[in-house]
Amino acid sequence: MTLPLRPELEGLTPYGAPQLDVAAMLNVNENPYPPPPSVVAAITAAVRQAAGGLNRYPDREFMALRADLARYLALESRVDFLEPKNIWAANGSNEIMLHLHQAFAGPGRKVLSFAPTYSMYPEYSRDTVTDYVTLPRREDFRLDMDAAVAAIADIKPTIVLVASPNNPTGTALGLDEVIALADACAKIPGGSVLVVDEAYAEFRRRGVPSAAT
Structure with a gap:
């Protein structure tokens, strides 16, 4: 069966990024050190708390996440004007x-x-x-x-x-x-x-x- 592929996609090679087997994969922005037990416990507790609402979509504007990111980026970048409206949250x-x-x-x-x-x-x-x-x-x-x-x-x-x-x-x-x-x-x-x-x-x-x- 012939599929109606867009002409500009014909013959293209899929993107690939071979990785070296190394402990510190900084090229993919990984931290070589695992999170401390206290962080694991906090994440586990937060997931457990949220699990009861998994049948619902979360806030589609991600306002709580954007507020946290704004605070972090303001501190990291040393600026005082960042607000949730300045933040774009995505995957x-x-x-x-x-x-x-x-x-x-x-x-x-x-x-x-x-x-x-x-x-x-x-x-x-x-x-x-x-x-x-x-x-x-x-x-x-x-x-x-x-x-x-x-x-x-x-x-x-x-x-x-x-x-x-x-x-x-x-x-x-x-x-x-x-x-x-x-x-x-x-x-x-x-x-x-x-x-x-x-x-x-x-x-x-x-x-x-x-x-x-």
Whole structure:
């Protein structure tokens, strides 16, 4: 039987990410140390308390979770303006990235990022039939800011996607770099969204600020 597969999906190879058998899998943001017994007990108690309502959907706006995340991120990023309305809760950052591409990318549009970087970035573009364009990083894996600003003006991407700290190089953006990228995006006719992916925020070196600062 022939299935009505979309033509642009024909012949594509599924995404794969082979893993090394190592104790500390930092590439997938895992903590090599198990949670302490007190944390396990607290989670168990919370699940037991919630189990009686599993026949119902939870709050579809996730307000309690968003409030907790706002408090945590305000503390981690050292800012005082984060509220639940500023927080987007989803099934991990991959789902949020896909949502962003569904909203701001798509056929005829471009996403700009900086290689080497997170291997899922081109997959979001592939999933949304978006042109994925990369600019090489410098030898020290930092961004060539002059080239980045020029590329934004030339390519006119609807999304500029940059990880900080970057996966897999660990290099982080300075606030001056974030501002320069944001200013360049603001000059694009029709608009361009700067996405600073801080999935590895807890690995920032001491003194390196969050883009939320």
